[in-house]
Amino acid sequence: MSTEPNPSEQTEAVVSDFIREIVAADVASGKNGSAVVTRFPPEPNGYLHIGHAKSICLNFGIASEHSEGRCHLRFDDTNPTREEIEYVHSIQEDVRWMGFDWGVNQFYASDYFEKLFQFGLELIRSGRAYVCDQSAEDFKRDRGTPTVPGTPSPWRNRTVDENLDLFQRMRAGEFPDGARTLRAKIDMGSPNIHLRDPGLYRIRHAHHHRTGDQWCIYPIYDYAHCLSDALEKITHSICTLEFEVHRPLYDWILQQLPVPAHPQQIEFARLNLSYTVLSKRKLLQLVQEGLVSGWDDPRMPTLAGLRRRGYTASGIRAFCKRIGVTKYNGLTDIALLEYSLREDLNKKALRTLAVLRPLKVEILNYPEGQVEQLEAINNPENPEAGKRLLPFSRTLYIEQDDFMEVPAKKFFRLIPGGEVRLRYAYILKCEAVIKDADGAVIELKCSVDLDSKSGGPTAGRKIKGTIHWVSAAHALETEIRLYDRLFTVESPDGDSEGRDFKTFLNPRSLETIPNAKLEPSIVQASPDQSYQFERLGYFQMDAKDSKPGRPVFNRTVTLKDSWVKTG
């Protein structure tokens, strides 16, 4: 008996990484009572993208691999000036779509504002924090630089009582924005800038999407995040590499306060994808400047965009598994994402015949008015997907690209006098080429080998090429959108000459085909079903712009094409 796992078991096999090893060791040693509690902590200031998917798969994945594990969804909503409720909803939808469930564990950093304020008072009482009256400019000047130590604020040695009074009056709204901050008293000479008396609270008279006008002071990330983690008794607080230098501050704050837990912060490398930008700031810019149609534009690397384009959650999950988790800051080839997607779509997509750029074909020896219903396979990779009928008649459309009057080398599709097989139908022979006044080919007069239909006496004849087709009288006209990468260079945001990332936008990232011809069965299409238009690629019905009887299809990704044009 073979003990080798079957392929499907292999794809489900859990792959480990350095973070999972840490978690497993902690569980084994009984640390945290062997509990595993992670969290995914987005700021609701933009849509989630493929980079977040990596973090979602990591945090929810680790939690699901431990029997009592759980992962919290926590909105890091400490900056009311950029956060919106629309983003909260989109984040919830996207995490669910990715296939994860946070159950009752949905939280907001703003849930903890009162506790955080009390902790602030506590820090003041113990002499670990003070109210500083410096302006932002002075604060910046005195902070020093990575190589030059900072100098202490003149307000550093206020009395506890004065600090307590001032902090409470900050909360009460007595001071304008920016007039004062609460600062931790740590070490202005520290080689780590984040330990040079970092700000903990700032004054912002702004309306918060959850707490309304209840607060006019808001905690800063470094202060709110570690305490939120601790209050939720997170065991492993997983974040990206840029927070590595913040870790001493994370630990310092928790050490000063009577918190119920001290989570371990672990950093990993964020995803960088070739030909893509993955920064919320830049994505927001594309949206705001109208360079894309919105956060869910199918060219966007957002989960909403990818979903609309036709990417599947399982394909994205497979990609995340494939790229692994390390501390190496690299650039992942987008081909890896596309491979993961094709692999998934190949198993799921319903095959369809569609002609993007129609060329009319009249079959001279096929009876006028006759219609045959030919059997076609919905998915050769999955017999359970069944079969369908395809109408065939005297007048067809084939792809313009599938005919060449003067064939290139190794072109084995239709040529004058040559034969090609029509998928699921007959062997077709080109008898004559009709051109317009400008010499452009506008129609082909053909004949068909009437014995060559699938199962017929000459069906087995050796014919080099097989092309797709659609019966003209039965075709459904639709709009098809062909997408290409949004940027023309590998690293659009890493330009050494300081050029803006928008310089590299691909002007041909979208091509619209207004009148493609599709086989009639496609009227039943749904935006939840993946399709493969044979020989062309994977397509998804657009959930937004499709109308009854006139669907719009987005090209998700092309088929891998091993035919390279010569000459």
Next chain:
RNA sequence: UGUCCGAUGGUGUAAUGGUAGCACAAGGCCCUUUGGAGGCCUUUGUCAUGGUUCGAAUCCAUGUCGGACAGCCA
């Protein structure tokens, strides 16, 4: 002349002192009523120099290169 982190084929990763392996990409072949899928094969790698060791991608030292950090953003 700061602190922290990192470096394995073109790309992403594995090997946890004991045969450098996998996937993608690239190339070749077979098969095919999708130039898809599938099958087989090939090319290419431990940043450098020392040290420890019977044995080093792994441990140590030094160097080189790369990244993060100077928001009252997260």
